[in-house]
Amino acid sequence: MPFELFVALRFLREGRGQTALILAGTTVGVAVIVFLTALIGGLQDTLIDQTLSSQPHVVLMRPERVPRVLPPPPGTALAALVERAPERERSVEQWQQVLASVRETPGVLAATPMASGAAFASRAEVSRSVSIRGVEPESFDAVIRIAGTVREGRYRIEGGECLIGTELATALGLAVGDRLRLATAEGRADLFTVTGLFDIGSKEVNERWVLVSLRSAQTLLDLSGGITAIEAKVRDVFEAERIAQALGARTGLASDSWMRSNKRLLDGLRSQSASSYMIQTFVILAVALGIASVLGVSVIQKSREIGILKATGTSTGTVMRIFLIEGGIVGVVGSVAGGALGALLSFVFQLSVTNPYGESLFPIALSPRLFLVAGLVATATGLAAAWLPARRAALLDPAVVIRNG
Amino acid sequence: MAEAVLRLEGVVKDYGDGQVPTRVLHGVDLELGKGEFTALVGPSGSGKSTLLNLMGLLDRPTAGRILLAGQDTGRLDDAGLTRIRGRTVGFVFQFHHLLPEFSALENVMIPMMADKGRPDPSMAECAGHLLGQVGLSAHLHKRPGQLSGGQQQRVAIARALAMNPRIVLADEPTGNLDTHSADEVFALLRNMGVRTGVTFLVVTHDPRLADRCDRIVELVDGRIVSDRPNVKG
Numbered sequence: 001m002p003f004e005l006f007v008a009l010r011f012l013r014e015g016r017g018q019t020a021l022i023l024a025g026t027t028v029g030v031a032v033i034v035f036l037t038a039l040i041g042g043l044q045d046t047l048i049d050q051t052l053s054s055q056p057h058v059v060l061m062r063p064e065r066v067p068r069v070l071p072p073p074p075g076t077a078l079a080a081l082v083e084r085a086p087e088r089e090r091s092v093e094q095w096q097q098v099l100a101s102v103r104e105t106p107g108v109l110a111a112t113p114m115a116s117g118a119a120f121a122s123r124a125e126v127s128r129s130v131s132i133r134g135v136e137p138e139s140f141d142a143v144i145r146i147a148g149t150v151r152e153g154r155y156r157i158e159g160g161e162c163l164i165g166t167e168l169a170t171a172l173g174l175a176v177g178d179r180l181r182l183a184t185a186e187g188r189a190d191l192f193t194v195t196g197l198f199d200i201g202s203k204e205v206n207e208r209w210v211l212v213s214l215r216s217a218q219t220l221l222d223l224s225g226g227i228t229a230i231e232a233k234v235r236d237v238f239e240a241e242r243i244a245q246a247l248g249a250r251t252g253l254a255s256d257s258w259m260r261s262n263k264r265l266l267d268g269l270r271s272q273s274a275s276s277y278m279i280q281t282f283v284i285l286a287v288a289l290g291i292a293s294v295l296g297v298s299v300i301q302k303s304r305e306i307g308i309l310k311a312t313g314t315s316t317g318t319v320m321r322i323f324l325i326e327g328g329i330v331g332v333v334g335s336v337a338g339g340a341l342g343a344l345l346s347f348v349f350q351l352s353v354t355n356p357y358g359e360s361l362f363p364i365a366l367s368p369r370l371f372l373v374a375g376l377v378a379t380a381t382g383l384a385a386a387w388l389p390a391r392r393a394a395l396l397d398p399a400v401v402i403r404n405g
Numbered sequence: 406m407a408e409a410v411l412r413l414e415g416v417v418k419d420y421g422d423g424q425v426p427t428r429v430l431h432g433v434d435l436e437l438g439k440g441e442f443t444a445l446v447g448p449s450g451s452g453k454s455t456l457l458n459l460m461g462l463l464d465r466p467t468a469g470r471i472l473l474a475g476q477d478t479g480r481l482d483d484a485g486l487t488r489i490r491g492r493t494v495g496f497v498f499q500f501h502h503l504l505p506e507f508s509a510l511e512n513v514m515i516p517m518m519a520d521k522g523r524p525d526p527s528m529a530e531c532a533g534h535l536l537g538q539v540g541l542s543a544h545l546h547k548r549p550g551q552l553s554g555g556q557q558q559r560v561a562i563a564r565a566l567a568m569n570p571r572i573v574l575a576d577e578p579t580g581n582l583d584t585h586s587a588d589e590v591f592a593l594l595r596n597m598g599v600r601t602g603v604t605f606l607v608v609t610h611d612p613r614l615a616d617r618c619d620r621i622v623e624l625v626d627g628r629i630v631s632d633r634p635n636v637k638g
Contacts, residue, residue: 003518014506308502311463312564313491314519315484399463 008325022294029287030338041365056231057240063254091226110142111232115217134217153196162192165206291385310398320394327386335375416469444615447624495565499577503549535563555586572604
């Protein structure tokens with residue numbers, strides 16, 4: 001064991017009260033950082049998760065056709081009144097190739113074709129305006145986790161089968177196995193058997209979505225083998241906008257991302273993160289001041305010992321390293337204890353604050369990275385906070401210390 | 406005179422802020438030979454401790470040269486001074502100045518560990534042997550707080566000899582002890598001087614103890630007023 005470590009450990013061990021105080025301060029500081037970050041991170045994850053439960057991260061559509069006015073001949077003026085023609089052809093061209101290319105794009109986890117349009121769903125005399133969503137069940141579930149939200153029946157959409165939300169089922173008085181009529185404004189209609197009821201956590205989606213097979217939707221919406229959009233899920237949700245723009249530029253399709261359509265949520269999350277960083281900064285500052293002041297007091301108390309060490313051949317650099325090691329040890333031990341305490345606090349809080357169904361209201365997001373960062377911050381803080389006291393110790397004049405007894 | 410271990414040439418020491426410096430030592434010349442056992446006496450405020458700090462390289466002179474084991478110490482930087490101090494000079498202070506956090510054995514090992522950078526078993530063996538020589542074999546693992554004043558000073562003597570120094574500087578080593586312990590500790594110092602051949606310089610107020618040294622140097626107002634061999638020593 002190096003001499004500096006030997007002396008630093010002994011000083012820490014023998015100054016029990018001080019060491020306990022300084023360790024408690026660092027531990028609580030690290031625990032607060034871990035707990036708050038886990039809590040805020042957990043809340044943000046949940047918010048994002050809930051927001052994205054019923055929408056894809058990225059959507060690619062056929063771009064809108066914008067009518068152009070031909071330039072008038074030279075020397076003439078033109079007053080043009082442009083009326084947009086109704087969009088008949090809405091299908092994405094060459095969608096199979098585009099879909100394959102989207103799936104191969106780095107950062108994209110899954111992509112699915114979508115044929116959607118408006119229709120009326122009716123049973124007996126009751127009807128509701130709905131959104132037909134023609135999907136490939138497997139790839140659609142990979143983009144929007146819906147199979148797990150099926151409350152009754154099964155997640156199966158083949159031929160004349162459909163899946164509807166629980167709210168629509170209530171409105172139309174439908175149960176699994178009942179038949180439902182879907183009719184478009186153009187007059188095409190078909191009958192579908194309800195195979196399952198889903199509850200995706202959004203009232204609007206539960207009321208409006210009718211999931212049918214891709215082929216059925218293409219027939220009903222007169223898309224003749226085409227699709228209206230490609231929907232994709234990405235690995236890092238905050239990369240969605242960048243990927244959407246890149247995909248839009250590459251395919252020539254209009255692109256959209258959840259980040260654009262949920263700008264307010266994103267702004268809210270950003271300000272929440274900013275306040276979290278502020279809290280962490282002040283906690284780190286408080287921990288640093290705590291370590292520096294206790295080590296500072298310790299240097300003053302130990303000035304006699306430092307003088308003796310220097311008089312008996314210990315170099316200035318060695319004395320400095322002794323106090324830096326003390327700060328580093330406090331940082332490391334405080335990080336480990338604080339990490340454990342922070343994790344414990346998080347779990348206790350998660351278990352104790354629940355809704356009437358026993359589900360936690362405060363989900364937490366603990367990751368190894370969080371512990372690593374908190375630990376590194378505390379250790380660096382310990383070293384930085386020890387710097388000034390260590391310098392002071394190193395510069396002590398042994399002759400003065402010894403003369404003063 | 407025997408080979409010089411320490412030589413002071415015209416050593417001057419001023420204290421103060423430069424505007425009105427106070428001269429504490431006025432051109433001190435002194436030579437201490439190998440194995441000599443010298444007493445430095447003088448009234449309070451005569452500059453004894455200042456002279457001792459300069460000899461021990463704990464402080465630098467304002468003017469003059471200090472040669473330790475033939476080396477001009479004025480040319481050394483702080484790290485060089487620390488190194489040569491650690492290897493050549495042993496200290497025994499009035500208030501023993503042991504580290505309360507460490508056992509007697511560890512206190513004796515400190516200079517060796519500071520020099521080598523890490524503890525090793527041979528150091529414990531050497532420190533144990535030294536503590537045995539000062540009669541503390543039974544107290545190796547006791548902390549300074551568990552030892553009497555005389556025993557603490559014995560540990561300090563063992564520590565001063567730990568690096569096998571060329572010279573041991575003792576500042577009132579018995580000043581804090583009762584007469585019986587003072588006699589014992591002084592006898593031990595004398596005995597260790599004879600056994601090891603190390604040069605000893607002992608600052609003392611006690612004429613009875615000074616009388617037991619080979620040579621008596623008297624300092625008054627920062628000047629050596631007498632330097633004589635002591636036949637009784």
